Amino acid sequence: MFNRVDERIIQAKRLWLFLDYDGTLAEFAPTPDHINPDPEVISLLTKLAAHSRLRVAIxxxxxxxxxxxxxPVPGIFLAGSYGIEFQTPTGELVNRVAYATVRPYLDGLKPQWENLISRREGFYLEDKGWTLAIHARFAAADEAEDVLAIARRAACESVHLESFRLLGGHRFLEIGPQLAHKGQTVAYLLEHYSWKDALPLYVGDDDKDEEAFEVVKSKGGIAVLVSSAPRRTIANCRLPTPQATRYWLESFLDI
Ligand SMILES: [Mg+2]
Structure with missing residues (x-):
């Protein structure tokens, strides 16, 4: 599989790299608020950004x-909150949803979620501004399942699910605007910042990335899953670890 993918990469006139961060470029942080810039990742992104045949979006x-x-690498796209907010290579900041339309709903839900996880071990509420997330990676499995089910019901009663969406994951629940969608973000960037003859390539490790795999493949691009465990995926091929991902991306500099 990789031979065919590598062949397409070698032959592409230009490559637009869409890269997830945690679990893809860098190993998982112990908690989501842990911010520890990795010099190896920064060095790699800096070299990729300087290459005239490559464009990079996180x-x-x-x-x-x-x-x-x-x-902190100049000249690349940085998309946060699944692409609701992003920074262009020239430093322009773009918000794709009005904060004032989102926040009142999240403020209504937040105390309910806080109340639900207070006095429980292993739960963590993250307020990202545009979205709210409950992390339960360190909670007991049964309790995590029950609490996340209650949190899900509370969310469905608090917000209009036409304009919001729930994002799941392993012992994880998040609520954010409908545009908190990596697939829609990739489609948006490809449309609004089009780069002629560029082959889009997306590398990611979880189910939120699968939504982007679908879009990239529909645009004739390549999807790469980072996972050492067997998993259902629509990706074209897979890499086992973030370290292997960095090594593979490094090889693009020699093409
Ligand atoms: Mg990830």
Whole structure:
């Protein structure tokens, strides 16, 4: 599989790299508010950004302010909150949803979620501004399942699901605007910042990235999953670890 993918990469006139951050470029942080810029990632992104045949976009679920600190690299796109907020290579800041239309709903829900997880071990509420998330990675499995089910019901009663969406994951629940969608973000960037003859390539590690895989493949591009465990995916091929991803991307500099 990789031979065919590598062949397409070698033959492409230009490559637009869409890269998730956590679990893809860098190993997972212990908690989501842990911001520890990785010099190896920054060095790699700097070299990729300087290559005339390559364009780089980081597409992350983290807030834009986190991503700006983790990837302080000029000349690349930084998309945070699944692409609701992004920074262009020239430093322009774009919000795709009006904050004032989002926040009142999240402010209504937040105390309910806070109340639900208070006095429980292993839960963490993250307020990213545009979205709210409950992380339960360190909670007991049964309790995590029950609490996240209650949190989901509370969210459905508090917000209009026509304008918001729930994002799931392993012991994880998040609510944000409908545009908190990596696939729609990739489609938006390809349309509004089109780069003639560029082959889009998306690298990511979880189910939120699968939404982007679908879009990239529909545009004739390549989707790469980062995972060492067997998993259902629509990706064209897979890499086992963030370290292997960095090594593979580094090879693009020699093409
Ligand atoms: Mg990830």
């Amino acid at each position: 597409v992350s679920g983290r807030s834009l302010s986190h991503i700006q600190r983790l990837a």
